[in-house]
Amino acid sequence: MRSSSPFAAEPPLPHGRPSLTAVLYCNLGTPDEPTAAAVRQYLAEFLSDPRVVEIPAVVWQPLLRGAILPLRSAKSAAKYASIWTAEGSPLKVWTEKQARLLQGWLGERGHRVIVRPAMRYGNPSIASQLDALKAEGATRILVLPAYPQYSGTTTASIVDAVAAWSQRQRSLPELRFVNRYHDQHGYIKALAARIGRHWLDHGRPDHLVMSFHGVPERTRDLGDPYFCECQKTARLLAGQLGLLPEHYSVTFQSRFGKAKWLEPYTEPSVRALAQRGVGRVDVVCPGFTADCLETLEEIGQEVRDAFLGAGGKEFHYIPCLNDDGPWIAALGALAEQHLAGWPTQEPAKPDALAATRERALAMGAKQ
Numbered sequence: 350m351r352s353s354s355p356f357a358a359e360p361p362l363p364h365g366r367p368s369l370t371a372v373l374y375c376n377l378g379t380p381d382e383p384t385a386a387a388v389r390q391y392l393a394e395f396l397s398d399p400r401v402v403e404i405p406a407v408v409w410q411p412l413l414r415g416a417i418l419p420l421r422s423a424k425s426a427a428k429y430a431s432i433w434t435a436e437g438s439p440l441k442v443w444t445e446k447q448a449r450l451l452q453g454w455l456g457e458r459g460h461r462v463i464v465r466p467a468m469r470y471g472n473p474s475i476a477s478q479l480d481a482l483k484a485e486g487a488t489r490i491l492v493l494p495a496y497p498q499y500s501g502t503t504t505a506s507i508v509d510a511v512a513a514w515s516q517r518q519r520s521l522p523e524l525r526f527v528n529r530y531h532d533q534h535g536y537i538k539a540l541a542a543r544i545g546r547h548w549l550d551h552g553r554p555d556h557l558v559m560s561f562h563g564v565p566e567r568t569r570d571l572g573d574p575y576f577c578e579c580q581k582t583a584r585l586l587a588g589q590l591g592l593l594p595e596h597y598s599v600t601f602q603s604r605f606g607k608a609k610w611l612e613p614y615t616e617p618s619v620r621a622l623a624q625r626g627v628g629r630v631d632v633v634c635p636g637f638t639a640d641c642l643e644t645l646e647e648i649g650q651e652v653r654d655a656f657l658g659a660g661g662k663e664f665h666y667i668p669c670l671n672d673d674g675p676w677i678a679a680l681g682a683l684a685e686q687h688l689a690g691w692p693t694q695e696p697a698k699p700d701a702l703a704a705t706r707e708r709a710l711a712m713g714a715k716q
């Protein structure tokens with residue numbers, strides 16, 4: 350009889366195979382190609398996530414399909430084309446490299462752990478990577494988002510995707526989730542080292558702008574901790590760099606739509622700095638752990654042009670943490686902390702199995 354159950358038949362875990370621990374390193378995602386069709390497909394998935402756009406679907410979907418996707422896809426594709434590399438989208442290239450380096454870092458410290466990258470939107474999807482890990486025999490999976498600051502729009506959405514996959518599984522791996530590491534010492538030190546290295550090579554600016562991705566202001570008012578976590582990261586980073594409050598600002602970029610987002614906005618802020626006579630501004634994006642469209646194009650091109658166009662003299666975009674050694678070590682230490690105490694279930698030895706059987710028989714179990 351055919352069943353309508355959502356749980357497919359699954360092969361049993363092979364007996365005697367040691368259980369495997371894995372880290373699923375999740376980032377936002379990116380289009381497969383810098384074309385209008387690929388960007389449209391990516392944006393349709395991204396902007397249909399109710400965690401990202403909190404407008405009822407009956408209102409939002411006609412607007413998205415009828416106006417936003419047709420208007421935005423080609424424009425956005427041209428921006429992607431301007432940052433695309435021979436290996437593909439920078440976000441994907443860096444995320445994959447970070448996952449490989451993290452596995453190496455953990456392996457050097459004697460952890461038998463496999464690390465796989467996954468994307469919340471686009472490819473490789475969270476579901477496909479979880480399927481692959483399960484097929485490889487992973488029985489414990491740590492889900493590690495590439496977002497240091499928690500937001501319902503990003504971190505919680507990754508949890509949703511893992512939960513949606515879980516709802517289709519008969520045999521579940523054990524799951525753990527990292528929610529945040531915005532104030533982790535290793536992360537802050539890696540950021541400070543990244544900036545310090547830039548200043549060693551290029552001298553110091555008159556002003557440092559720490560620009561974070563924005564979210565609608567309403568989400569903060571409804572309890573999203575993202576804004577506060579960005580402020581704490583910035584405060585700790587400034588402390589680590591020995592910056593006085595007048596030497597840096599915290600701003601928010603990448604506003605989408607007409608609603609009010611977290612303020613101050615990055616672009617008007619750098620324009621105001623130029624108009625105030627600040628000659629050199631450096632911008633760093635501490636919330637982005639890998640360079641992507643929002644850092645390379647929005648900050649490196651649009652915000653740069655805005656600053657220079659308003660009379661600024663020198664503009665530096667400081668690259669993201671990407672494959673920096675201190676950052677990989679910080680990620681490794683974070684994974685180690687969250688993996689700690691997870692019992693490794695080595696397969697029972699044959700004589701131990703026999704002893705268990707004998708004990709069961711002695712207690713009256715049927716042959």
Ligand SMILES: C=CC1=C(C)c2cc3[nH]c(cc4nc(cc5[nH]c(cc1n2)c(C)c5CCC(=O)O)C(CCC(=O)O)=C4C)c(C)c3C=C
Pocket residue numbers: 377378379380396401402421425438440496500502503562563564565575603605636637640641642643
């Ligand atoms: C529509 C609302 C959006 C919210 C809320 C949002 C939150 C958010 N996003 C990031 C990180 C990234 N966003 C990126 C691109 C991007 N973001 C939005 C919209 C929202 N983001 C759009 C429409 C896009 C696509 C680009 C465009 O068409 O303008 C990226 C870069 C992806 C890439 O391929 O390079 C990142 C990274 C965070 C951290 C965040 C909330 C905290």
Ligand SMILES: [Fe+2]
Pocket residue numbers: 562603
């Ligand atoms: Fe975004």
Ligand SMILES: [Fe+2]
Pocket residue numbers: 603604642643647
């Ligand atoms: Fe943008």
